[in-house]
Each structure stands twice: as structure tokens, then as C-alpha cells.
Amino acid sequence: MKKNRIAILRSFWYLSHKLRRLLSRWALRFLVNRHSVTMLTAMFIGAASAVSVIIFRKTLDLMKMYLLEDGQRLLGVGETLQSRILLPLIPAIGAALLIPLSKRFPGEVNGYTFPKFLARVNVKGGAIGIKTVLLRIIAPSITIGSGGSAGVEGPAAVIGGGIGSIVGRWLGFSEKQRTLFVAAGAAGAIAAIFNAPIAGVMFALEIILLGNYEITSFGALVVSAAIATAISQSYFGNEQVFIVPEHVFTGLSETPIFLLFGAFIGVIAVFFIKIFYKISDVFDSLAINPFLKPVLGGVIVGIVAIFFPQVMGDGYGHITEVLAGRSGVLLCLALVFLKIFATTMTLGSGSAGGVFAPSLFIGAMAGRTFGAASQYVFPNFSSAPEFYAMLGIGAFLSAVTHAPLTGMFLMLEMTQGYKVIIPVMLTTVTGVFVAKTLLKDSIDTFSLSRQGIDLVTGKEINVMESLKVRDIMSKDFITIREIEPIKIVHDLIIAGSGLCFPVVNGQGGLKGVITVDDITRVFSEEYIQQIVTVGELTTEDIPVVTGYDTLRRAFECFSIADLEELPVVNNPLNKGEIIGMLKRGAVVSAYNREIMKRQSD
Known part of the structure; x- marks a missing residue:
């Protein structure tokens, strides 16, 4: 029986492998051109991302029903303060349910994982597996479904990006094309979950691709987002997320207030x-079992929710209340800071989820608060507070993520408020400018910067880390003993044997290097060339590399030594046997060849 099962699995793998090769290397390439292949693949990824988002949302709905709604009913939680005393048990139970997943998949479940996703896409080649996709469906559903203060949008983007990565790798596409398909999957997922195709495209361009794209890339993102939105609308309907009343702003005279509001949003975002x-650092430093930290965070969020239940979950219901003008200004002011606290407690302690929904909530509360103050101070020039709440939805998200187009179009599509495009642009751009001025990093890049990861230069670093010194060093070199007269170096240079030579001591170990610059002053004095030894003019304090070092390490050594060649040794600790010489020009050429190869792929 076991042998038969193994034979069946081998046959299945063989057929799958043959089918993949047929699709990726023969059939599609003969039937359509390269751009058409990209578009067809993006269409499939968009459809698959939409289906994944539907499964995600249904899973979340089930968790909300079983954990939050049934849990409140069993505990007798109601509208009164006294009836909410046991409310902290629900998010604590949700956090406890993550423990088996955390033990089985360490480092893949807990906390705000979207920055890791960005690093994996932009620095590590975009390889994302089915395990990550499934975990992003289950873990955030448990956290949010039990009342944790987090959003589904970041996990949804990872789910869609994972779909794109899996499809790209299965069809045998290059690393560059796989990155595009990851972005296409994320665009489709964001478009499907928000019913916002333009925002999905902008999210992929600004956040996933870091603003670097080509016309073909843009087309793939648009196709994926469009297909995903169409499928999502056919399942969930085509209703806008937030219903807002008609607002009329006063015109040009209100422009300074919009700019001031943008600055206010930028400060809160920072x-x-x-x-x-x-708070994440505080939880990291706590001397308790790491699996219990999310439970502690859930209890704290539940305690806040006893007095302010609005902080639980994604908060979309209360955003609708604020946009309709049914929430007091003092409550909104309090909720700005309480939602920040609840979100940091949820994700900082190790529960799973994203920050998009909390950002929309905080932006709406901050806008309602600012709008009320503005109307009080400038009654003849300021629009209604609800209008500023609507602007705050997009402006705060933009400021937190440093992605102005994403927040702008997301707000416009979620509220269908296209008539207010000018105030949205002024507020959003100002908010992002102030946030970037005060803090270089967004919420997605802050942790990466602390680890020394720069997403902008990450791809170049990835190339340098992939190449080794042993692959490009020259094994054809001449060593010179330190006791030799300097004339030997002079003759070798004149004969065209090189401009830099390694110098060895009596035991054959590396002493340093001698270059044409070192002997320039004795070139014209032949009698000095016979008296002075090589060791007397040798440059000794130089960095060395080994054959296993990367090009990144080699670049660093060249910048320190300001030499055109460096010796390659087998033991860098005692500068032992020399096994080659590494030329600066060879490093640059190898790097350029690898870049061109990846681009052509």
C-alpha cells in the first residue's frame, strides 16, 4: 500500500512538473507574446486573490459569531457598564487560541508581520508559501473576531501577495516577474476587501513596489485589481463601505484650515x-512566557473596552456613526488615543492583524475632533465636523504609511466622495509631508530600519550578497618577499605584470601590499631601488577578504582601503596564505552583469 501511494505521488509530481514546463516555456510563449502572458497571469492571480479574500472574510465572520457575539451572550455582556465586567475574557481567549499556532509556526503568527512581508518581497526575492497564506487567514481572524484592535487589510495583502508568489514560482517566472505578481496579488486583495480597485493599484505601486514600476507592471496591477473587484462585488454586492451625507465645503477661504488639519494629522501619525x-519594545522586554504576552495584551484591551467598547475590532461601525454626526466630540477625542493604545496593545503584545482599519478609525476620530474645534474658532469658514472626519480617514492612513495616493483613493472609493477631491489632496499631501519631516520611516519601515534594512537599496544589497569573492578573484598573481629590493617591483610594473602586488614575510604569510603609488618617489633613482627593500615601502594596514566573503563585504573593504586590488586569504585572522587577488573593477563588472542578467530575466 505504501509503495503504491509513493508511486502515485511521484506520478502526480511528474505530471505537474511537465504541465508547468508546458505552460510556462512552450504553450503560452508560442500562442501569445510576453506582455500577454503577464496580463493573463495577472488576471488569474486577481481572481485567486478575490476568492482568498472571500474565504478570509467568511472565516472572520465565523470567528466574530462564535467568539465575540456568542461569547458576549454567554458572559451576559450588555450595554451597561456593570454587564461588561467580564468582557476582557473574550480577547484574552482569542489570544490564547493563537498559542498552538505560535508554537507550531514560531515567528510566523505573532505581531504586525507586514514589514517582514515587505522585506521578503523587496530584499529576499518574494518567495512566499502556502503556509504563510493560510496563517494570515486564520490568525488575524481569531484576533479580530475576538475583539482585538486590528484590521484585516494588511493580512489580506499578504494573502494576495502569497497567491501571486505561488503562481509565479509554479509557472517558472523570474524573480523580477514574481515580485510583480506579488504586487498584483496584493492589489487584487486590497481591491476586493475594500471594494476599491484604484486604491488597490496605488497600494501595490506605493507600498509593495516602492514607486518603481513600468507600463507593463501598471497594466498587470490594474487587471488584477479589476478582476478581483468584479468577483468580490458579485459575491458581497456593490455597496460603498461608509455611507456619508452630502457635504459642501466653503471654498478657497477654507484652504488654510485644510493645510492646518493635514499638519495636525501628520503629528498624530508620528x-x-x-x-x-x-509598546512593542516593552512587551519584548517583559520577563514572562512569550506565548502569554498576547493574552496579557488581550486582557488590557478588554479592560479598556469595559468603558469604551468602540476600541474593539476594526471599528467600522463607529466610523459610520461619526460620519453621520452621531458621536460627541469629547468621545472622539478620547477614542483617538484609546484606539492608538488598544491597537499597540493588541499587535505589540503579539496578536495578529494589520493597522489599516485602526488607522481609518483614528483618522475619523481625529477629523471629527479637529472639525468641531475649527467650526468653533472659524464658524464662517469651516465645514461641518463630519466633513473633516471623512477627510481624516484617508489623510491619517496616508501619513502613517507614507503613501498619499493609497489613502486618498481609498477614502474616495470607500465613501464615494469624489466631489471633495481638492480638500482630500491638500490634507493628505500636507499630512504625509509633516509625518515624513518629523519621522523618516513609516509604520511599515520603522522596524526594518532599526534592523538595518533599507527597502530602497535592499534589492542592490541582495545582488551583492548573492555573489562571492571566490567567483571573481584572480588566481594569476605574483607575490613578492619583503626582503627583496624595490627594483623587482619597478621591473614588474614596467613589464606590465600589474600595479599592485601582495608582499609576504619570511613565513609566507601576508605582510601587506605594495602599489605603483608606493614606489613612485624612487622610480627615477636607480641606486635607491637597489638599497630600499620591498618591506620598507609596503602598505601593511589593509583589510583583507576571504573567498567566502560577499561582494558587499568587498565593497566595504575597498571603501576603507582606497586600493584598486585587495589580497584574498584563506584565514583573515592571521592574514595567512594568499589564494588570490580581487580587483575593484572585477567587483563592479560582476555586479553590473548580475543586474543586467536579472533585468533580462
Whole structure:
């Protein structure tokens, strides 16, 4: 029986392998051109991302029903303060349910994992497996379904990106094309979950691809987002997320207030980012079992929810209340900071989820608060507070993520408020400018910067890390003993044997190097060339590399030594046997060849 099963699995793998090769290397390439292949693949990824999002949302709905709604009913939680005393048990139970997943998949479940996803896409080649996709469906559903203060949008983007990565690898596409398909999957997922195709495209361009794209890339993102939105609308309907009343702003005279509001949003965004990672650091330093930290965070969120239940979950219901003008200004002011606290407690302690929904909530509360103050101070020039709440939805998200187009179009599509495009542009751009001025990193790149990861230069670093010194060093070199007269070096240079030579001591170990610059002053004095030894003019204090070092390490050594060649040794600790010479020009050429190869792929 076992042998038969193994034979069946081998046959299945063989057929799958043959089918993949047929699709990726023969059939599609003969039937259509390269761009058509990209578009067809993007269409499939968009459809698959939409289906994944539907499964994600259905899973979340089930968790909300079983954990939050049934849990409140069993505990007798109601509208009164006294009836909510046992409310902290629900998010604590949700956090406890993550423990088996955390033990089985360490490092893959807990906390705000979207920055890791960005690093994997932009620095590590975009390889994302089915395990990551499944975990992003299950873990955030448990956290949010039990009342944790988090959003589904970041996990949804990872789910869609994972779909794109899996499809790209299965069809045998290059690393560059796989990155595009990851972005296409993320665009489709964001478009499907928000019913916002343009925002999905902008999200992929600004956040996933870091603003670097070609016309073909843009087309693939648009196709994926469009297909995903169509499928999502056919299943969930085509209703806008937030229903807002008609607002009329006063015109040009209100422009300074919009700019001031944008600055206000930018300051709060920076506050949110710093508090978010400060609390994460506090939880990291706690001397308790790491699996119990999310439970502690859930209890704290539940305690806050006893008095302010609005902080639980994604908060979309209360955003609708604020946009309709049915929430007091003092409550909104309090919820700005309480939602920040609840979100940082949820994700900072190790529960799973994203920050998009909390950002929309905080932006709406901040906008309602600012709008009320503005209307009080400038009654003749300021629009209704609800209007500023609507602007705050997009402006705060943009400021937190440093992605102005994403927040702008997301707000417009979620509210269908296209008539207010000018105030949205002014507020959003100002908010992003102030946030970037006060803090270089967004909420997605802050933790990566602390680890020394720069997503902008990450791809170049990835190329340098992939190449080794042993692959490009020259094994044809001449060593010179330190006791030899300097004339030997002079003759070798004149004969065209090189401009830099390694110098060895009596035991054959590396002493340093001698270059044409070192002997320039004795070139014209032949009698000095016979008296002075090589060791007297040798440059000894130089960095060395080994054959196993990367090009990145080699670049660093060249910048320190300011030499055109470096010796390659087998033991860098005692500068032992010389096994080759590494030329600066060879390093640059190898790097350029690898870049061109990846681009052509």
C-alpha cells in the first residue's frame, strides 16, 4: 500500500512538473507574446486573490459569531457598564487560541508581520508559501473576531501577495516577474476587501513596489485589481463601505484650515508610530512566557473596552456613526488615543492583524475632533465636523504609511466622495509631508530600519550578497618577499605584470601590499631601488577578504582601503596564505552583469 501511494505521488509530481514546463516555456510563449502572458497571469492571480479574500472574510465572520457575539451572550455582556465586567475574557481567549499556532509556526503568527512581508518581497526575492497564506487567514481572524484592535487589510495583502508568489514560482517566472505578481496579488486583495480597485493599484505601486514600476507592471496591477473587484462585488454586492451625507465645503477661504488639519494629522501619525513600537519594545522586554504576552495584551484591551467598547475590532461601525454626526466630540477625542493604545496593545503584545482599519478609525476620530474645534474658532469658514472626519480617514492612513495616493483613493472609493477631491489632496499631501519631516520611516519601515534594512537599496544589497569573492578573484598573481629590493617591483610594473602586488614575510604569510603609488618617489633613482627593500615601502594596514566573503563585504573593504586590488586569504585572522587577488573593477563588472542578467530575466 505504501509503495503504491509513493508511486502515485511521484506520478502526480511528474505530471505537474511537465504541465508547468508546458505552460510556462512552450504553450503560452508560442500562442501569445510576453506582455500577454503577464496580463493573463495577472488576471488569474486577481481572481485567486478575490476568492482568498472571500474565504478570509467568511472565516472572520465565523470567528466574530462564535467568539465575540456568542461569547458576549454567554458572559451576559450588555450595554451597561456593570454587564461588561467580564468582557476582557473574550480577547484574552482569542489570544490564547493563537498559542498552538505560535508554537507550531514560531515567528510566523505573532505581531504586525507586514514589514517582514515587505522585506521578503523587496530584499529576499518574494518567495512566499502556502503556509504563510493560510496563517494570515486564520490568525488575524481569531484576533479580530475576538475583539482585538486590528484590521484585516494588511493580512489580506499578504494573502494576495502569497497567491501571486505561488503562481509565479509554479509557472517558472523570474524573480523580477514574481515580485510583480506579488504586487498584483496584493492589489487584487486590497481591491476586493475594500471594494476599491484604484486604491488597490496605488497600494501595490506605493507600498509593495516602492514607486518603481513600468507600463507593463501598471497594466498587470490594474487587471488584477479589476478582476478581483468584479468577483468580490458579485459575491458581497456593490455597496460603498461608509455611507456619508452630502457635504459642501466653503471654498478657497477654507484652504488654510485644510493645510492646518493635514499638519495636525501628520503629528498624530508620528505619535502613533512611535507609541506603536515603544509598546512593542516593552512587551519584548517583559520577563514572562512569550506565548502569554498576547493574552496579557488581550486582557488590557478588554479592560479598556469595559468603558469604551468602540476600541474593539476594526471599528467600522463607529466610523459610520461619526460620519453621520452621531458621536460627541469629547468621545472622539478620547477614542483617538484609546484606539492608538488598544491597537499597540493588541499587535505589540503579539496578536495578529494589520493597522489599516485602526488607522481609518483614528483618522475619523481625529477629523471629527479637529472639525468641531475649527467650526468653533472659524464658524464662517469651516465645514461641518463630519466633513473633516471623512477627510481624516484617508489623510491619517496616508501619513502613517507614507503613501498619499493609497489613502486618498481609498477614502474616495470607500465613501464615494469624489466631489471633495481638492480638500482630500491638500490634507493628505500636507499630512504625509509633516509625518515624513518629523519621522523618516513609516509604520511599515520603522522596524526594518532599526534592523538595518533599507527597502530602497535592499534589492542592490541582495545582488551583492548573492555573489562571492571566490567567483571573481584572480588566481594569476605574483607575490613578492619583503626582503627583496624595490627594483623587482619597478621591473614588474614596467613589464606590465600589474600595479599592485601582495608582499609576504619570511613565513609566507601576508605582510601587506605594495602599489605603483608606493614606489613612485624612487622610480627615477636607480641606486635607491637597489638599497630600499620591498618591506620598507609596503602598505601593511589593509583589510583583507576571504573567498567566502560577499561582494558587499568587498565593497566595504575597498571603501576603507582606497586600493584598486585587495589580497584574498584563506584565514583573515592571521592574514595567512594568499589564494588570490580581487580587483575593484572585477567587483563592479560582476555586479553590473548580475543586474543586467536579472533585468533580462
